[in-house]
Every structure is written in structure tokens, then in C-alpha cells.
Amino acid sequence: xxxxxxxxxxxxxxxxxxxxxxxxxxxxxxxxxxxxxxxxxxxxxxxxxxxxxxxxxxxxxxxxxxxxxxxxxxxxxxxxxxxxxxxxxxxxxxxxxxxxxxxxxxxxxxxxxxxxxxxxxxxxxxxxxxxxxxxxxxxxxxxxxxxxxxxxxxxxxxxxxxxxxxxxxxxxxxxxxxxxxxxxxxxxxxxxxxxxxxxxxxxxxxxxxxxxxxxxxxxxxxxxxxxxxxxxxxxxxxxxxxxxxxxxxxxxxxxxxxxxxxxxx
Ligand SMILES: Nc1ncnc2c1ncn2[C@@H]1O[C@H](COP(=O)(O)OP(=O)(O)OP(=O)(O)O)[C@@H](O)[C@H]1O
Ligand SMILES: [Mg+2]
Numbered sequence: 001x002x003x004x005x006x007x008x009x010x011x012x013x014x015x016x017x018x019x020x021x022x023x024x025x026x027x028x029x030x031x032x033x034x035x036x037x038x039x040x041x042x043x044x045x046x047x048x049x050x051x052x053x054x055x056x057x058x059x060x061x062x063x064x065x066x067x068x069x070x071x072x073x074x075x076x077x078x079x080x081x082x083x084x085x086x087x088x089x090x091x092x093x094x095x096x097x098x099x100x101x102x103x104x105x106x107x108x109x110x111x112x113x114x115x116x117x118x119x120x121x122x123x124x125x126x127x128x129x130x131x132x133x134x135x136x137x138x139x140x141x142x143x144x145x146x147x148x149x150x151x152x153x154x155x156x157x158x159x160x161x162x163x164x165x166x167x168x169x170x171x172x173x174x175x176x177x178x179x180x181x182x183x184x185x186x187x188x189x190x191x192x193x194x195x196x197x198x199x200x201x202x203x204x205x206x207x208x209x210x211x212x213x214x215x216x217x218x219x220x221x222x223x224x225x226x227x228x229x230x231x232x233x234x235x236x237x238x239x240x241x242x243x244x245x246x247x248x249x250x251x252x253x254x255x256x257x258x259x260x261x262x263x264x265x
Contacts, residue, residue: 001072002029003206004053004174008066011048011057011230022048023230025066032173033204035196037217037238039253040227046210049227050176053208055087070174089119092167096179098159102151108162109135109147115170134165138195157188161195168199175199176208181216189213193220214257218242226250 011023023045030036038046051057052064055075068075070086092115095101102111112131116122122130128147135143138161151159160180167175177196181189193216199205211217217224218238226234226241226249234247245251 003032003034003071004028004030005069006049006053006067007069009049009052009068010063010065011045011052012063012065013061014063021230022062023052026225026227026230026232028225028232028235030174030206030208033200033206034223035200035207035209035221037221037224038208038210038227039212039214039217039224041253042212043229044227045230046227047178048230050093050178050208050210054091054093054176055083056093085119088115089170090172091174091176092170092172094160094163094167094175094177094180097156097183098163099151101163102159104151106150107147108149108151108154108159111151112147112162112166112169114166119170130169131165134169135162137168138162138165140165156184157191160184160188160192164192164195164199168203168205171203172205174206174208176210178210179212180209182212189216196220214242214253226253 006026006028009023009026010021012019012021026049028036040046053068057064064076070091073082075083075086109128109131112134113127116127116130132143132147135146140146140158140161146154146158146162154162181192184192196207197220200207209217209220221238223236224238224241225232228249234241234245234250241250242254245254
């Protein structure tokens with residue numbers, strides 16, 4: 001059995017008059033330590049799919065159907081108490097721009113400790129030690145200073161590393177990274193991808209990596225899903241999808257990759 005199996009996932013949003021289906025019958029599966037990419041144009045349903053898996057879609061506005069089975073438990077059916085042990089603990093999420101997800105008024109260290117406060121019983125000193133260790137693990141050179149900084153005092157790349165530290169501090173089995181590098185410049189993007197690769201290799205953490213950037217997905221991921229208008233139009237090994245796409249939509253996405261004149265690959 002896979003670690004994560006999503007089957008026939010549909011997400012609908014209701015307002016007073018209409019119902020909109022945002023995601024249709026999405027299937028995916030991931031084993032421990034897998035890195036799966038999701039690509040697709042803006043509005044194709046990548047974030048909605050990710051939020052549903054991470055348990056971050058409000059139960060009131062969004063109707064979810066199908067199955068999200070994590071280690072044998074259907075997250076769409078299980079009681080809240082069990083859900084809280086999985087979502088935010090076994091499954092954590094990293095977002096595009098940590099400035100929007102970090103609280104600007106709280107120091108970074110306090111926010112990196114969040115998972116420990118919610119999911120463990122630890123005293124302050126122990127939490128601080130763990131937070132510093134997590135910040136060091138993401139290759140921040142002065143973890144103590146970062147711990148004592150406010151989010152706006154860090155560069156974009158440092159903030160994203162701190163966000164990854166916050167996601168990793170409780171040693172999740174799956175990290176969902178939704179466009180984690182999109183707000184960063186190209187060299188920093190590559191560093192963050194290298195960091196995720198290292199975490200995956202050393203810790204065995206599975207990564208669901210959502211990106212517009214097909215070449216980053218190709219560098220990091222083994223398998224990829226291509227989404228369009230809420231549907232998975234094609235899925236499989238990156239090698240075969242990127243070298244031999246079957247669907248016109250995938251071909252279109254690939255042909256839209258800007259050619260780098262300096263690339264001699
Ligand atoms: N809170 C919401 N209420 C209603 N519809 C929404 C909401 N959030 C997103 N949508 C719609 O759901 C669809 C899927 O959006 P989603 O954010 O998953 O796309 P995406 O693939 O992540 O796009 P992007 O690449 O721009 O991040 C879009 O049509 C979007 O307009
Ligand atoms: Mg998105």
C-alpha cells in the first residue's frame with residue numbers, strides 16, 4: 001500500500017447561487033521518500049489539490065469527495081482528533097512567499113517552533129534547541145541570529161529556508177511545497193531545490209512539489225502530474241512525460257519553456 005493515495009478527489013465550491021467544480025477526479029499516489037511534481041497553468045487546480053491533502057481547505061466552503069488515504073486512513077472521513085495528528089504533523093506545507101505565511105510581528109524562531117508547540121510537550125529551552133538545530137539543518141549560517149530575527153529582516157531565500165525548517169521541525173513524512181521557489185531569483189531557486197533534494201535523501205521525507213517551472217520539476221522529481229482545468233491530463237515518469245509528451249496540452253507547456261541561450265546540456 002502506498003503512503004498516500006488520492007482517488008477521485010473532487011473539490012467543489014458553493015456560493016449562494018452556483019456550484020463550481022475546481023478539481024475533478026484527481027488520482028495520485030506517493031510512497032515513502034517519493035518526489036512527485038505537479039505542473040499546469042495558473043488556475044489548473046494545483047494549489048486546491050495540495051490544500052485538500054494538507055487539510056487546509058475549510059470544511060464549510062469547499063465540498064470534497066473521493067478519498068485521500070494517508071497510511072491507511074481516509075483523511076476525508078476520519079474524525080478531527082485523528083486528522084490533527086496527521087495534518088500539520090505527518091504532512092506539512094511550504095508556501096510560495098513566507099512573508100505571507102509568517103506572522104510579521106513574531107520572531108522567526110517562535111514561528112519555527114510552532115509545530116513543536118502544537119504537536120509535542122516540550123519546555124522552552126528544548127524547543128529553542130530544536131529550532132536552532134532545524135535552522136542549521138537548512139544551511140542557515142547563523143541560526144541563532146535567524147532565530148531572533150523578524151521575517152522582514154531576512155532575505156527571501158533565508159525566509160524560505162526558515163519556512164522549510166518550520167515544516168521539517170516535527171519530522172513529517174510528507175512535505176507539500178507549493179511554488180516554494182517562484183518568488184526567488186534563479187540562483188536561490190536552484191539552492192532551495194538542492195536543499196529539498198538533500199532533505200529527501202537524508203531524511204526520506206516525501207515531497208509533493210508544485211511548480212510552474214518544468215525544468216525545476218524535471219531536476220527534482222521522479223514522477224509528475226500535469227493538470228489542466230482541474231483535471232489530471234497526463235502523469236508518469238518525468239523522463240517520459242518531458243521527452244515524449246502524449247497530450248497536446250503537455251506539449252504546449254513544454255514548448256513554452258524559454259530556451260536558455262547559455263545552456264549547453
Ligand atoms: N477560495 C476560492 N473560492 C473559489 N474558487 C477558488 C478559490 N481559490 C481558488 N479558486 C479557483 O479554483 C481554481 C483552481 O485554483 P488553484 O489555486 O488550485 O490553481 P493553481 O493551479 O494553484 O494556480 P496557480 O498556478 O496560479 O497557483 C481556479 O479556477 C481558482 O479561480
Ligand atoms: Mg497555486
